[in-house]
Amino acid sequence: MARGVRRTASDPPYDRVVTDAEPTDRTAELPEPMARVLGDYERHLRSERDVAPLTVKAYLGDVTGLLDHAHRLGLTEVAGLDLRTLRSWLARQQSMGRSRTTLSRRATSARVFTAWLARTGRVAADPGSALGSPKPHQTLPDVLRADEARALIEAAIEQAADGGPIGLRDVAMLELLYATGMRVGELVGIDVDDVDRDRNVVRVFGKGRKERTVPFGHPAAAALDRWRSTGRPLLAVEGSGAALFLGARGKRVDQRTVRTVVHRLLAAVPGAPDLGPHGLRHTAATHLLEGGADLRSVQELLGHASLATTQRYTHVTTDRLRRAYQQAHPRA
Template sequence: MAEALEDYRRHLVSERDRSEHTVRAYVGDVSAMLQHAARMGHTEVGELDISVLRSWLASLHTRGRARSTLARRASAVRMFTAWAHHTGLLATDPGARLASPKAQRDLPDVLRPGDADSLLEGLAAEAAHGDPVAMRDHAILELLYATGVRVGELVGLDLNHVDPGRRVVRVLGKGRRERSVPYGVPAERALEAWTTAGRPELAGSAAGQALFVGVRGGRIGQRAVRSMVHARLRAVPDAPDLGPHGLRHSAATHVLEGGADLRSVQELLGHASIGTTQIYTHVSVDRLRKAYRQAHPRA
């Protein structure tokens, strides 16, 4: 089983070109399932069947795992059994019969537009005094809110990924899919101040071409960005406690409320499926209700 798991890890890296984070998550889920199978007395991947997979999923459920967790882990195991069947390790694919609960999709918390203005205007005033950390934080928050990029995408940006003339940033998203995302004038100003005045103050030899750098001079990490976003939002009265993903939700919500169509928001966020984007349609209910009252003869 260990040998098969290592072969699968190499498959994800070399053939599927998955990110390090994705590979670690998939291999971890499959490893947990194989350990469960071993406790049931199985020693070979070829012995896996639907009863083993269902038993493993049931054990997770009894331990109180969320439906979203069960759905994700079941999906990871289905990918593994499909690969094992394709490579001849399994005579049939038991994962094809494995059902999992649909993840409950809670509506994301978002900033009110006024909260976003308070956050960004306050940072702009702080950055105007020339503090390089404030300049960096201002540019990061403007870009997160302007583009809706993921925090992993943000920290991976290099200087040459920003096109100030066209006001677009080139982003490498999930599955290594590349997309160009526009940003507005406030983000343009914040980025210009950061790259011309703030970044030279912080960047060390380890920074390379990184757009955003940390206080130690190297490329800033996701954890540092998350901590910064939470801290900056705590300073805004009555604003929800959000991280970078909350700003992504807020960007999508406000763009939809402003009249954008769902396909445009899908492109903005880099979702492979529009089904993922549809969670944001809740924000248009008030606008839809208003249009309904104005247009429907029996409203």
């Protein structure tokens, strides 16, 4: 199967599925010059940047909203975009009650778009280079305790006791997600030959199609062996290609299926928070740091471009330590 199937990981600034992007049904109402530029931008995202489909939709939704706002202010071409127009668009978003996180993301969308306009000569200067944005509130991610993570895997193993291929697949996916902290888009993009069982490592393609090699432990290795030898052959069809994880119809499993599996099995763990695959990524990072791993190693494992992104997990571990201290120390 062509490597193009790997286009599932999100591209900055969208790390997850975006559900609050500007609606794109206003494209037909834009002046023809703006609509034409928007079409060129879409082709740029899909063909040149190789951005994931959901991310393309989110970018275009935000940019369509920006151009619609500019048109309402009297502009008919993108050459008229300036910093004042960008700021008034964000101010309108704020007046509509958009969250700081949404405003920050839309400001990023605008900056990426105007940088492309300047780079391709469609504007004389980049108006977005001076556009600020509110910093989103930093919230601590929910994570599983170590015992809850074990209970999750045990729930999957119990389900797989009937010997069906779906159960074996689910155990292998959960073991690999928790063992590596990889993104769900990276998981579904893995091919069979990306797994090196001699060294117990797997090759994944992250944001921006950056390749990295991630280690996994013996439980994940055993689950992968059972899936590859017993489960996958029962689901494989002519169109399965090289995909490691398959859906019920034999095609490469999709992200929605993985999310459904994680939510369903976590529901069987008493007291566990309702997390998706990204929650398992947070959990893996937190448990690594709690176990003594250094930040640089965790950064490399997770594929974070910036160490600052990894440092957020130190807040989780510190918060846990503080709660334990307050509960246990007589003079807390």
